[in-house]
Every structure is written in C-alpha cells, then in structure tokens.
Amino acid sequence: MWINPEHIVSLVPKVHRDGTHHILRVEIKLVGTPAFDAWLGKFDSGADADTCWGEFLRALGSQAPTEA
Numbered sequence: 001m002w003i004n005p006e007h008i009v010s011l012v013p014k015v016h017r018d019g020t021h022h023i024l025r026v027e028i029k030l031v032g033t034p035a036f037d038a039w040l041g042k043f044d045s046g047a048d049a050d051t052c053w054g055e056f057l058r059a060l061g062s063q064a065p066t067e068a
Contacts, residue, residue: 005060007031013053015046022049026056 012027
C-alpha cells in the first residue's frame with residue numbers, strides 16, 4: 001500500500017513479543033480516516049525491530065515532496 005506522507009496524522013509503533021519473536025506493527029492515522037494497524041514484521045530481537053522501524057520512516061521520508 002502506498003501512503004502519501006502529506007496525509008499522515010500520526011504513526012505509532014507497537015511492539016509485542018509472542019514468547020520468541022518481537023512483532024512490529026504500526027498504528028497509522030491518515031487525514032479523514034480512522035486509525036488502522038499495519039504489520040511490519042516478526043523479528044528475532046528488539047534491535048532488528050528498531051531497524052525495521054527506522055527503515056519504514058526513511059522510506060516515508062524519501063517519498064515526501066520537496067518544497068520549491
């Protein structure tokens with residue numbers, strides 16, 4: 001799914017453990033829509049989940065339009 005970064009109201013990372021792995025989801029709130037969760041992955045460590053979160057934010061930032 002593609003998201004226009006200009007329409008993002010909030011992003012909230014949610015990490016929980018299933019006993020073995022760190023599960024990373026993000027709560028996404030866009031302008032004019034109710035909040036929804038997106039699954040970002042299952043990781044062996046919290047550090048790996050943090051890395052994925054950083055990559056997710058960088059990917060959104062690279063899609064942001066540049067101001068003229």
